[in-house]
Amino acid sequence: MSIVVDFRDAVVVFNGFPALAEASIEVRRGEIVLLQGPNGAGKTTLLRACAGLLPIVRGEASVLGVDLCVDRQSVRPRVGLLGHANGLFADLTISENVLFWAQMVGAKVAEVASTLQRFGIDGRLAEQKVMQLSAGQKRRCALACLVVRRAELWLLDEPHAGLDATARDEIDAIIREACAAGATVLIASHELERARGLATRSVSVVAGRVVS
Amino acid sequence: MDHLGFIAVVYGTTFAVIIALVVRTLSQGRDLASKVADKDKPWT
Amino acid sequence: MSTQLSLGRVARAVAAKDLRIEMRSRVVVNQVFPFAGLVMVMFAFALDNDDVLTRVAGGLVWLATLFSLIVIIQRSFAVDTADGALEAQRVAGLDPAGIFVGKALAVMVQLVTLEIMLFVAAVVLYRVQLHADGAVLLVTCVLSATAGLSLVGTLYGGLTAGSRGRETLLPLLMLPVVAPVLIGATRATESAFTSGGAAVSDGWPWVGVLVVFAAVFGLGGILSFGSLIEE
Amino acid sequence: MDAQTFNARVATPTTRLVGAMAIVSLAWVVIGGLFITPKDVDQGDAVRIMYVHVPTAWVAYLAFIVTAVASACWLLSRKHSMGFDRVAGASAEVGVVFMAMTLLSGSLWGRITWGTYWAWDPRLTTTSFLLVTYIGYLAVRGLGGSLEQRARRSAVIALLAVLEIPLVHFSVLMWRSLHQKASVLSGDGDIKMDGSMLTTLLVGVIGFTMTFAWLVLHRQRVLAMQDAMQMTQLDAALRERADESKGLK
Numbered sequence: 001m002s003i004v005v006d007f008r009d010a011v012v013v014f015n016g017f018p019a020l021a022e023a024s025i026e027v028r029r030g031e032i033v034l035l036q037g038p039n040g041a042g043k044t045t046l047l048r049a050c051a052g053l054l055p056i057v058r059g060e061a062s063v064l065g066v067d068l069c070v071d072r073q074s075v076r077p078r079v080g081l082l083g084h085a086n087g088l089f090a091d092l093t094i095s096e097n098v099l100f101w102a103q104m105v106g107a108k109v110a111e112v113a114s115t116l117q118r119f120g121i122d123g124r125l126a127e128q129k130v131m132q133l134s135a136g137q138k139r140r141c142a143l144a145c146l147v148v149r150r151a152e153l154w155l156l157d158e159p160h161a162g163l164d165a166t167a168r169d170e171i172d173a174i175i176r177e178a179c180a181a182g183a184t185v186l187i188a189s190h191e192l193e194r195a196r197g198l199a200t201r202s203v204s205v206v207a208g209r210v211v212s
Numbered sequence: 213m214d215h216l217g218f219i220a221v222v223y224g225t226t227f228a229v230i231i232a233l234v235v236r237t238l239s240q241g242r243d244l245a246s247k248v249a250d251k252d253k254p255w256t
Numbered sequence: 257m258s259t260q261l262s263l264g265r266v267a268r269a270v271a272a273k274d275l276r277i278e279m280r281s282r283v284v285v286n287q288v289f290p291f292a293g294l295v296m297v298m299f300a301f302a303l304d305n306d307d308v309l310t311r312v313a314g315g316l317v318w319l320a321t322l323f324s325l326i327v328i329i330q331r332s333f334a335v336d337t338a339d340g341a342l343e344a345q346r347v348a349g350l351d352p353a354g355i356f357v358g359k360a361l362a363v364m365v366q367l368v369t370l371e372i373m374l375f376v377a378a379v380v381l382y383r384v385q386l387h388a389d390g391a392v393l394l395v396t397c398v399l400s401a402t403a404g405l406s407l408v409g410t411l412y413g414g415l416t417a418g419s420r421g422r423e424t425l426l427p428l429l430m431l432p433v434v435a436p437v438l439i440g441a442t443r444a445t446e447s448a449f450t451s452g453g454a455a456v457s458d459g460w461p462w463v464g465v466l467v468v469f470a471a472v473f474g475l476g477g478i479l480s481f482g483s484l485i486e487e
Numbered sequence: 488m489d490a491q492t493f494n495a496r497v498a499t500p501t502t503r504l505v506g507a508m509a510i511v512s513l514a515w516v517v518i519g520g521l522f523i524t525p526k527d528v529d530q531g532d533a534v535r536i537m538y539v540h541v542p543t544a545w546v547a548y549l550a551f552i553v554t555a556v557a558s559a560c561w562l563l564s565r566k567h568s569m570g571f572d573r574v575a576g577a578s579a580e581v582g583v584v585f586m587a588m589t590l591l592s593g594s595l596w597g598r599i600t601w602g603t604y605w606a607w608d609p610r611l612t613t614t615s616f617l618l619v620t621y622i623g624y625l626a627v628r629g630l631g632g633s634l635e636q637r638a639r640r641s642a643v644i645a646l647l648a649v650l651e652i653p654l655v656h657f658s659v660l661m662w663r664s665l666h667q668k669a670s671v672l673s674g675d676g677d678i679k680m681d682g683s684m685l686t687t688l689l690v691g692v693i694g695f696t697m698t699f700a701w702l703v704l705h706r707q708r709v710l711a712m713q714d715a716m717q718m719t720q721l722d723a724a725l726r727e728r729a730d731e732s733k734g735l736k
Binding site: 051052053054073074076077078079080081083084085086087088089090091092096100101103104105106129145149 | 261265266269273276277280281335338339340341343344346347348349350487
Binding site for chain 2: 496497499513517520521531532533535536539540543581584588591592595596598599698701702705706708709711712713715716718719
C-alpha cells in the first residue's frame with residue numbers, strides 16, 4: 001500500500017459552499033507534501049476530508065486504502081489531525097493530556113515518558129497546566145499526542161502559525177522524525193520558505209482544486 | 213346555540229390555520245417549481 | 257497500528273479525565289453548587305410557609321437538581337469543545353458509546369454529590385425528617401434517578417455541543433424527556449420523607465420507573481451517540 | 488445541454504383528488520357539525536367542538552407515527568433514500584400545527600364541560616409533551632450540516648421521542664392514579680351518539696386525514712425542490728470555482 005491519499009475529482013461541501021471542487025491529489029507513503037495557496041482555497045477542508053470528518057459529495061476519495069465515500073470511520077484511528085485548535089484539555093497538565101491519548105491506544109506509560117523526553121517536555125514543564133503554556137509549548141504538546149497515538153498519516157494545518165523561530169525549528173524536527181519513522185505528512189502552511197525546506201514536494205490549492 | 217363564542221373560536225382558528233397552511237404550501241411550491249427543472253420533480 | 261479499545265476502557269478514561277478536570281478547575285463545585293443552594297433558598301422565599309415547604313421539599317430538591325443538570329452538562333461539553341478536543345476524540349476514532357458512558361458517569365458523580373448537599377439543605381431549611389427505612393428508599397431513588405438524568409443529559413448535550421444556539425436548544429430538548437424522572441423521583445422522595453402522609457412502601461414502584469428510564473436511555477444513548485456528535 | 492422544462496405545478500391528479508375530497512368532507516363537517524347535528528344530552532352544544540377536536544387529535548398522533556416510521560425507514564434502508572427524511576420532516580411540521588390546534592380546542596371544550604381549561608389528565612399531559620418534543624425535533628432539523636447528517640440526526644431524535652412518550656404517559660398515569668381521581672374527568676368522551684353525530688365525526692376524521700395527506704404530499708415535494716435547488720446551486724458554485732481556478736492559473 002504505497003498510495004496513502006488518493007482523491008479523484010472529490011467534491012466536499014462546507015456550509016453549502018463547495019470548498020473542495022473536483023480536487024485530485026495522490027500522496028505516497030513517506031512523503032511530506034506541502035499544500036500552499038491563499039486563504040479560502042480549500043486547504044483546511046482537504047485536510048479535514050482526509051481525516052474522514054467531512055462527507056465526500058461527489059467523486060472518489062480514499063485514505064490509507066479506505067474508501068471515504070463508503071466508510072469515514074475506520075480510517076480515523078490511523079490519522080492525526082492538528083487543526084487550528086490543539087485539542088488539549090486546558091485544565092490538565094501536559095503529561096496528563098498525553099497520558100489520556102496514550103490510554104486510548106493502549107500505549108505503555110514508559111512510552112509516554114520517553115516521548116515527552118524527546119519533545120523536551122520533562123520535569124516541571126510536564127506538570128504544568130496547559131493553560132499556563134505558551135503557544136509553542138501547546139503545539140509541541142499536541143504533536144506529542146499525535147506521536148503517542150502512532151498516527152500513520154499526519155494532517156497539519158498551519159503548524160507554524162503564531163510560533164517563534166525556535167519553536168518552529170523544534171516542530172520541523174518533530175515532523176522529520178515522524179516521517180523517518182514511517183509516517184506520511186500533509187502540511188498546509190503560509191510559511192513557504194520554511195515549509196519548502198521541510199517538504200519533499202509541494203502542490204498548490206487554488207479555488208478548491210489541487211494544482212501541481 | 214350555547215357557548216357560541218367558544219365554538220366559533222374553535223371552528224374559526226382550526227380552519228383558518230388549515231387554510232393558511234395550504235396557501236403557504238401552494239405559494240412556496242409554485243415559487244420553487246418555476247425555478248427547479250422538471251427532471252428534479254419525480255412526480256411530473 | 258492503533259487498536260480499537262473496548263467501551264469500558266474508553267468510558268473509564270473519559271470519566272477519569274472529566275472528573276480530574278473538575279477537581280482542578282472546581283467550576284461545578286465553586287459555581288454550580290452555590291447556585292443550587294441559592295435556588296433552594298429562593299424556593300423558601302417564594303413559598304413562604306414552613307408546612308408547605310416540608311410538604312413539597314422532595315420536588316424542590318429535584319427541581320434544583322434539574323436546573324443544575326443543564327449547567328453541569330453545558331460545562332461538561334464546554335471542556336471538550338473549547339479547544340477542539342471533542343473533534344480530536346472523533347478523529348481518533350474513539351468508540352462514541354464509550355465517550356457517552358464515560359461522560360455520563362462523570363456527570364453522575366457530580367450530580368450525586370450535589371444532591372447530597374441539597375438533601376442536607378432540605379433537612380436544615382425545610383425541616384424534613386428522614387427515618388431509617390426511608391433512607392434506603394432515598395438512596396436507591398437518588399442513584400437510579402441520577403443515572404437517568406446523567407444519561408439523557410449527556411445524550412442531548414452531545415447533540416447540541418458545538419452547534420449554534422446550544423444554550424437554548426439543550427433545555428428545550430432535554431426537559432420534556434426527563435419529566436418522568438422529575439415525577440418519579442419526587443414521589444419516591446416524598447415517600448421516603450413520609451411527607452403529606454405518604455408511606456415509604458409507596459415509593460418503591462417509582463424506583464422501578466426510574467430504573468426502566470435509565471436503562472432505556474442508556475441503551476438508546478449507547479446506540480445513537482455516535483451519529484449525534486457527527487458533523 | 489438538454490432543454491430544461493419548468494412546469495409550474497406541484498399538484499398531480501392524485502393530490503388534486505385528495506384535496507377535493509378534503510374540501511368536500513370538511514364542508515360537510517362545518518355544516519353538519521354546526522347546524523344539522525342535535526345537541527348532546529349531557530354536553531349540550533359543546534359536543535360540536537368534538538367534530539373538529541377529535542379528528543385534529545387523530546391527525547396529530549398520526550403525523551408523529553408517520554414521522555417515526557419514516558425515520559426508522561431512513562435509518563434501516565440500505566440506500567438511505569432522502570424521500571423518507573423529507574416525509575418525516577413534512578409530517579412533523581404538519582403534526583406540530585395540528586397538535587397545537589388540538590390543545591386549543593380541547594382546552595376550550597374542557598372549560599365548557601369540566602369548568603377548567605386544563606386538567607392533569609394523562610392524555611392531555613402527554614399531548615402537550617409531544618408538542619414540545621416535536622418542536623425540539625424541528626429545531627434539530629434546522630441545525631444545518633449536510634443533508635445526510637440532517638437526516639441521520641433527526642431520525643435518531645424522532646426515535647428517541649418514541650422512547651420518551653410512553654414513559655411520560657405511563658408516569659403521568661401512575662402519578663394521577665395514586666391521587667384521587669379527578670372528578671371532572673369522569674364521563675369524559677362517553678357520548679351517546681345518534682346517527683348524524685357519528686357520521687359527522689367519521690366524515691371529520693376522513694376529511695382531516697385527507698387534509699393531512701394533501702399537506703404532507705405537497706410539503707414533501709416543496710422540500711424535495713428545496714434540496715434540488717441546493718444541488719443546482721452547488722453545480723453553479725462548482726462551475727464558478729472552475730472558472731476561478733482557470734483564471735488564477
